[in-house]
Amino acid sequence: xxxxKKEATLQVSVINQEQWEEVLATKGLxxxxxYQQWCGxxxxxxxxxxxIKNELGDDLLHFATAEADSIDALEKYRGKCExxxxxxxGGELVAMLRGANAPxxxxxxxxxxxxxxxxxxxxxxxxxxxxxxxxxxxxxxxxHLHSEDGENIIVPAxxxxxxxxxxPDVVAHGKVTEIIMKIQDAGFEILAHDERLLTEVQAxxxxxxxxxxxxxxxxxxxxxxxxxHILVLCQLGDSASVVxxxxxFIGPTNIxxxxxxxxxxxxxxxxxxxxxxxxxxxxxxxxxxxxxxFFFPNISTxxxxxxxxxxERVERTLALIRPDVARxxxxxxxxxxxxxxxxxxxxxxxxxxxxxxxxxxxxxxEKDYFPALxxxxxxxxxxxxxxxxxxxxxxxxxxxxxSDVTRAKEENPECLRAQFAVGExxxxxxxxxxxxxxxxxxxTFFFPVQQTLAVIKPDTMxxxxxxxxxxxxxxxFSVSRLEEKLLSRETAEVFYEKHRDQPFFNQLxxxxxxxxxxxxxxxxENAVEEWRAMMGPTDPDQAxxxxxxxxxxxxxxxxxxxxxxxxxxxxxxEEEIKLVFxxxxxxxxxxxxxxxxxxxxDVSPENYxxxxxxxxxxxxxxxxGVNGGHEEASR
Ligand code: UDP
Ligand code: MG
Numbered sequence: 001x002x003x004x005k006k007e008a009t010l011q012v013s014v015i016n017q018e019q020w021e022e023v024l025a026t027k028g029l030x031x032x033x034x035y036q037q038w039c040g041x042x043x044x045x046x047x048x049x050x051x052i053k054n055e056l057g058d059d060l061l062h063f064a065t066a067e068a069d070s071i072d073a074l075e076k077y078r079g080k081c082e083x084x085x086x087x088x089x090g091g092e093l094v095a096m097l098r099g100a101n102a103p104x105x106x107x108x109x110x111x112x113x114x115x116x117x118x119x120x121x122x123x124x125x126x127x128x129x130x131x132x133x134x135x136x137x138x139x140x141x142x143x144h145l146h147s148e149d150g151e152n153i154i155v156p157a158x159x160x161x162x163x164x165x166x167x168p169d170v171v172a173h174g175k176v177t178e179i180i181m182k183i184q185d186a187g188f189e190i191l192a193h194d195e196r197l198l199t200e201v202q203a204x205x206x207x208x209x210x211x212x213x214x215x216x217x218x219x220x221x222x223x224x225x226x227x228x229h230i231l232v233l234c235q236l237g238d239s240a241s242v243v244x245x246x247x248x249f250i251g252p253t254n255i256x257x258x259x260x261x262x263x264x265x266x267x268x269x270x271x272x273x274x275x276x277x278x279x280x281x282x283x284x285x286x287x288x289x290x291x292x293x294f295f296f297p298n299i300s301t302x303x304x305x306x307x308x309x310x311x312e313r314v315e316r317t318l319a320l321i322r323p324d325v326a327r328x329x330x331x332x333x334x335x336x337x338x339x340x341x342x343x344x345x346x347x348x349x350x351x352x353x354x355x356x357x358x359x360x361x362x363x364x365x366e367k368d369y370f371p372a373l374x375x376x377x378x379x380x381x382x383x384x385x386x387x388x389x390x391x392x393x394x395x396x397x398x399x400x401x402x403s404d405v406t407r408a409k410e411e412n413p414e415c416l417r418a419q420f421a422v423g424e425x426x427x428x429x430x431x432x433x434x435x436x437x438x439x440x441x442x443x444t445f446f447f448p449v450q451q452t453l454a455v456i457k458p459d460t461m462x463x464x465x466x467x468x469x470x471x472x473x474x475x476x477f478s479v480s481r482l483e484e485k486l487l488s489r490e491t492a493e494v495f496y497e498k499h500r501d502q503p504f505f506n507q508l509x510x511x512x513x514x515x516x517x518x519x520x521x522x523x524x525e526n527a528v529e530e531w532r533a534m535m536g537p538t539d540p541d542q543a544x545x546x547x548x549x550x551x552x553x554x555x556x557x558x559x560x561x562x563x564x565x566x567x568x569x570x571x572x573x574e575e576e577i578k579l580v581f582x583x584x585x586x587x588x589x590x591x592x593x594x595x596x597x598x599x600x601x602d603v604s605p606e607n608y609x610x611x612x613x614x615x616x617x618x619x620x621x622x623x624x625g626v627n628g629g630h631e632e633a634s635r
Pocket of ligand 1: 537559565
């Protein structure tokens with residue numbers, strides 16, 4: 001089975017008519033992100049697509065990106081700046097979504113895939129969209145509108161929401177789809193969407209608070225004159241109140257005022273008179289909760305969804321344990337961390353150069369304590385941890401206590417900074433990120449997304465290949481390349497070149513080119529170390545003692561036949577990946593694309609030696625600079 005290829009690319013990239021036809025000819029459901037050359041495919045949905053693919057793992061589900069400008073069939077989609085997702089089943093358009101509305105996209109993929117399967121398996125009828133699009137008018141049926149019963153709707157308690165109504169006048173004019181797209185493009189997330197014909201009684205009840213106003217009877221008649229669309233909205237990246245944001249987006253109640261003051265608002269664009277003003281929004285959050293209960297009585301916003309709310313708030317923070325304490329009190333500190341409900345999701349011990357400390361503490365370079373901090377940070381390896389739990393940033397700060405060590409001892413003797421203060425040292429020994437944003441930057445600094453080469457060696461291909469793959473995915477690696485290969489003797493020799501003088505070299509080469517290996521490029525934050533840690537020590541006997549849960553401890557038979565390989569540094573990863581695959585794949589994690597940092601070096605003995613020497617000489621230079629200021633570093 002040599003050279004058997006498995007395509008591990010998430011999205012097939014389509015840039016000409018021929019490739020387009022290939023996609024259409026693929027069996028199953030193809031979800032195509034149609035993009036414009038100048039803005040590129042929609043990165044915002046990449047991790048969602050990867051998640052869906054991993055979860056469904058379905059051979060009938062295909063993702064593609066297609067450049068509108070170079071494919072004739074996509075002519076009508078040219079010049080649109082919002083992301084457009086086209087769903088094809090058996091080469092025919094079955095649904096379409098405009099805007100990167102992640103929850104809706106996810107639901108549509110799941111549903112359309114199920115439909116396509118039933119077409120393929122049970123010979124059901126495929127419902128094809130009759131597609132007419134001129135920029136202005138999009139047929140009602142084109143977009144798959146989502147109507148749901150109340151039970152399925154989850155409104156996270158931590159998010160603010162509002163209730164919007166697309167009123168009967170707009171529905172009658174066939175503008176619902178167009179408005180929905182605008183709503184999504186403006187960054188609103190649609191949590192629920194239902195088409196309803198309100199009875200007179202319901203309309204009366206809904207507008208009860210306006211019953212003394214002159215327009216009341218007319219309003220009731222109008223609202224019960226035809227179907228409306230009821231939406232529950234929250235905001236992507238939820239920050240301030242969505243209630244006000246939505247009111248701003250729809251504009252003033254009075255249409256003339258709307259046209260004059262806010263011509264871009266929905267009411268100015270779609271309303272015709274103050275009575276027929278196209279859309280509704282809850283006046284305040286209290287009204288929003290009443291209106292939600294009115295339309296979706298089965299929704300609960302707190303009880304029953306508490307778990308979801310908790311999940312919403314799970315955060316990561318960066319903890320640093322500075323060299324002195326990392327050496328002496330590591331176990332104790334790790335113990336306190338674990339007992340306080342944090343998960344250590346990433347961990348590395350690393351030597352920082354002065355330059356890296358300056359980069360990391362760029363905002364503190366001017367502080368008078370900086371020289372002391374610099375010295376403290378370069379004294380030896382720093383232990384960096386990404387800690388995960390709900391509200392992690394604040395929780396970790398609370399555990400650390402005040403940044404000023406003297407104050408910490410006085411005010412909160414139990415806190416970590418008081419407990420693990422070193423001698424007369426004025427620099428506290430532990431760091432925590434200040435905010436969620438800072439945590440993101442700091443975690444990226446210490447744990448940049450990396451690629452590493454992982455190999456399932458010939459000895460375990462038969463028995464444990466699937467198991468190992470499963471564990472790799474469970475650990476959150478994404479597999480950006482995957483190929484079974486039979487190494488030639490020459491390649492195996494180059495691969496293990498640095499072991500040429502070892503007594504086991506010939507045996508090793510023999511073993512590695514004896515039958516096929518599974519070659520993979522794994523991608524993750526800190527991937528090189530993460531994968532090495534998962535593999536365990538080279539010798540399985542040693543692995544059983546030091547790292548009993550590691551792959552080698554559990555699956556390997558002896559030091560030569562030790563089931564897996566992993567690159568030992570970023571540099572080696574690059575060399576090995578190029579040797580095996582010919583080139584480095586592009587990083588696919590969208591978060592890492594913009595800031596590709598190399599991060600601090602690994603602690604290697606040579607590195608450490610050199611570093612120590614550098615440090616010694618700096619120590620002298622620094623003596624004068626340490627002025628003993630009480631203001632503290634890492635707050
Ligand atoms: N090896 C061996 N005997 C040894 C050391 C290594 O047979 O004493 C083999 C083993 O298969 C190992 C490979 O040589 O995986 C490369 O050795 P290295 O020290 O690079 O270990 P690794 O990086 O794989 O843990
Ligand atoms: Mg090695």
